Amino acid sequence: MVDINTAASAPAAPRPDNGGSGARGSYEGFEGTVGRTFAASTPWWPSRPEAPAGAPNVVIMLADDVGYSDIGCFGSEIPTPHLDRVSREGVQYTDFHVSPLCSPTRAALLTGKNAHAAGVGMVSNIDPGFPGYASELPDHQSTLAEMLRENGYATMMVGKWHLTKDTDLSEAGDRRSWPLQRGFDQYYGFLEALTNFHHPHRLVEGNSVVDVDEYPEDYYLTDDLTDRAIRMIRESKAARPDKPFFMYYAHGAVHAPLHAKREDLLRHRGKYEAGWDRIREERLARQEELGVMPPGTQLPPRNYEDEQDVRAWDELSEREQLLFARYMEIYAAMVESIDESTGRLRQTLEEMGEWDNTIFLFLSDNGASREGHDAGTTAYFRTSQTDGAGRDEDWLAYEQDLIGGPRTWPHYPRGWAMACNTPFRLYKISTHRGGHQIPMVMSWPKGLKRPAGSSVRSQYTHVTGVVPTILELVGVQAPTHRHGLVSAPLDGVSFVPTIRDAAAEGTHGDQFYECNGNRAYRRGKWEAVTNREPVGPFRSRPERTGLKPLSEDKWELYDTENDPTQCVDVADQFPDVVEELKAAWDEAAWRNQVFPMNEGTGLAHLRRPADVESLSLPVTIATGTPTLERYRSSYLIDQRSFIVEVSFQLAESDQGVLFAHGGQEGGYLVYVEDGKLHFVQNAFGRMLRLPAVDIAAGEHQLEVDVHNSGNGRWDVTLRLDGEAKAQSDEFPAFAGWLPFQGVDVGVNRRSPVSWELFEKHGSFPFTGTMHKARWVPGEEVPNAREKRIAKAIEMGLALE
Secondary structure, three states, X not given: OOOXXXXXXXXXXXXXXXXXXXXXXXXXXXXXXXXXXXXXXOOOOOOOOOOOOOOOEEEEEEEOOOOOXXXXXXXXXXXXXXXXXXXXXXXXXXXXXXXXXXXXXXXXXXXXXXXXXXXXXOOOOOOOOOOOEOOOOOOOOOOHHHXXXXXXXEEEEEXXXXXXXXXXXXXXXXXXXXXXXXXXXXXXEXXXXXXXXXXXXXXXXXXXXXXXXXXXXXXXXXXXXXXXXXXXXXXXXXXXXXXXXXXXXXXXXXXXXXXXXXXXXXXXXXXXXXXXXXXXXXXXXXXXXXXXXXXXXXXXXXXOOOOXXXXXXXXXXXXXXXXXXXXXXXXXXXXXXXXXXXXXXHHHHHHHOOHHHEEEEEEEOOOOOOOOOOOOEOEHHHHHOXXXXXXXXXXXXXXXXXXXXXXXXXXXXXXXXXXXXXXXXXXXOOOOXXXXXXXXXXXXXXXXXXXXXXXXXXXXXXXXXXXXXXXXXXXXXXXXXXXXXEOOOOOOOOOHHHHHOOOOOOOOOOEEEEXXXXXXXXXXXXXXXXXXXXXXXXXXXXXXXXXXXXXXXXXXXXXXXXXXXXXXXXXXXXXXXXXXXXXXXXXXXXXXXXXXXXXXXXXXXXXXXXXXXXHHOOEEEOOOOOOEOHHHHHOOOOOEEEEEEEXXXXXXXXXEEEEEEEEOOEEEEEEEEOOEEEEEEEXXXXXXXXXXXXXXXXXXXXXEEEEEOOOOEEEEEEEEOOEEEEEEEEEEOOOOOOOOOOEEEOOOOOOOXXXXXXXXXXXXXXXXXXXXXXXXXXXXXXXXXXXXXXXXXXXXXXXX
């Protein structure tokens, strides 16, 4: 037996092997159970990652749908002094490219892989069963957050994630593709493509949904996100001043809905009445003055392609001009709010003494969006519905000065998107330059110093280069494995040489693009590109359903050195170059999981795994249950009939919301007020209702029977205690994304279905006793999902 009093002379015990997990190991070579004293033992601690000495902080700020010319230093009339200052003090990339769509760019930005190779070749709202379109990042590939955290960084994110598939968005979803499971220590934001800026439909903090019934009257999402970003940084630096941080700030702005604070909106009042044609010309003139575009750059004609065309401003009616100018005023206010967030973040870091050693990079996720189609609307989702609510609601909102506030969900007409993408052609989702050439500015005062001469960098650069560039600047290596799985090499190449030297050769070689069947390939000065007519949710004219085989798409060819705005198609002059680039595109597509490609049948948006059927099972929701998540809620009503059964007890003075599904974007609710039972629908701003029904105190059984025959209408019957009390077949049938806010029982949380009711009662919680509320999905309509899938497959086979 070892004498503990003489144990210091005994051989040192081996350290426990815990594989770095911190689990207790066993000491061998000693008899008995007494063990050793602290004084006689060699201490052991698991290794912890430490950042390289003096490693810089990293801030990546990603804007949503900001066009190439929307920032002041890229030619905009919108004041963006803080981003302009970053450009002057750092570098400004004028030939920087991303994917033409948001989720793919985010995947490439965080992994350094081409989007399809990272499993996100489309928005993360599809799940057709193919590896390039998994709607989540692959298990074997690390994110930048994971890479930096493993090298001693604190990692934080605020804002839009959009890298989680729909079926995993709910509280019961698999969280492996939520931000905290992909490398972030802290997260605050929203997981989906968009949200309401005045009343966000579903905020998440960490791994939990934020519990909120009503937002403050002056709430604005961008301000909230900036507050959280600053708080996270201050917390981290207070706890460990020597520990660098990575902050990924992914704005919701300027994605629809176009929402702005009142005071911001008013600063832009009257600035856009000259119209998009004039704004476009003025922006190009400034771009030439700033050195963003070369002198004599040709401005392409207004976009003319099918479903992409823009009318001349002078051809619009006076009413259209007034209304359309208002939309752009809101957009400008949102761009300005992004710049203000940059200023607030910079001021905080300067006060903390951290700005000089912070790498700050700003970019957009794709070009400006054409989702407002040719006329814009105060109801963004109206464009994807079969019901064409007239423009009277839009004009009424203009007259009442509501546009941009919490009562509307607007998007501007695509003529403004054309102007925002000046001087390039087309828009988001297009593989022409308007879809993927975006503004990028970057600074690091301590590490990059102020560049000699111009800060403009005109080398071709791609978003996949961000990860290797950051890794090189902070001094760490890309990992070869993730969770024991071998990682694929990065597709991106560091562009550090071009940061340090304006005359350096560009580092990025060939690059392919694909989005919704649109394709492009860049090699040297040549760029080959196709334009496929928008389809599915991007089609503004539902009657246009004709598709042609992908092999029949025309490939255009442009000399980017002499024609950066893609005005002169030289495909006929250089057919050998076209064939070379087509073959290169095909090879890259096979290598990057692009196939099977979305050819435009809509199948990618329809096909889902079998387990999604569980989402259409009946559900009983108790009072006090948090809002049922949007996607789960949609399966109760989308493309089918359904019944809502409510059992409750009412005293004489009781009132409130029995249930609500949706918000100002659209929805329906049932409530009791002043002895009356009401069914109300918000149809894109139009308030439709059944006749009010008298209701007395006592126990009641309510049945709301909604029949959907597939004609785009709901036939709603209200039965109280077994007796039909009211009926109408004049309610538009919601489909797809709508209602965007999920189901509430006993209250209408956050954005209200009825603004009139909200002004009187707020979220209007029910004061009676709710026994149950149950949604029972019924028969699918004749053109439901499975039949549309079969038709899409048939169409796709015909295109082979």
